[in-house]
Amino acid sequence: MGTDPQHDTEGLRLFDTGAHPCGYWPERTARDLVLDPRDPRLAQLYPLALSWGFRRSGDIVYRPHCGACHACVAVRVPVNDFAPNRSQRRCLRRNADVEMRVVATIRTDEQLALYQRYLAMRHPAGGMDGHGAAEYDQFLVGAWATGRFLEFRADGRLLAVAVTDRVENALSAVYTFYDPEETARSLGTLAVLQQIAWAKRERLRHLYLGYWIEGHRKMDYKRRFQPLEAFDGRQWRRMEPGEDA
Known part of the structure; x- marks a missing residue:
């Protein structure tokens, strides 16, 4: 280098x-x-x-x-150009009762319990469903990252946590876990929308979303956040809109 x-x-x-x-x-x-x-x-x-x-x-x-x-294609949202589509606006309306709060990356018993319920439902027998406190800290907190937890609550109850790194000019969505019984709320989509809003408030340029995989059930949704930029190994390029865009 x-x-x-x-x-x-x-x-x-x-x-x-x-x-x-x-x-x-x-x-x-x-x-x-x-x-x-x-x-x-x-x-x-x-x-x-x-x-x-x-x-x-x-x-x-x-x-x-x-x-x-x-x-696996690295993707990011240029937040100043983003506008929610019709489906995403419905998601925001469905969750009008949800309160968001940015907190330090310090594990709580409440967060750990939610994380374990999420893994048991979403990743059964996938190697992560046995994670405890030590694995939580190792995977989501780390020793050197400048991360924050974005908590989502309704009537005081913890619904979701979006682990988010704050770096110069950008946020990076590291991992999101949520109540597996609240599927109607589309909490994964809500987390991305609120991370975009957070980046805008901080006058940051991008929200990094990790890797998009075309046709993969758990990863293809990222294409719905438009405009979206993809890294081709040399530079970032705008992608074409996906479904529901």
């Missing part, structure tokens, strides 16, 4: 994880590029890494690097 006017990348090392089971397509194997997790500059390099199509999971900053498959 070379140098950048704002970020010193001199000597930055990348590691290839080697082949491992794909988390999105069970019949495939995957590989990742990982920034050196021992590099003391990770917090400073993280905003630049996001612009290169990387993502954070716990303290690991990674990007898919599969030889024959390029299904």
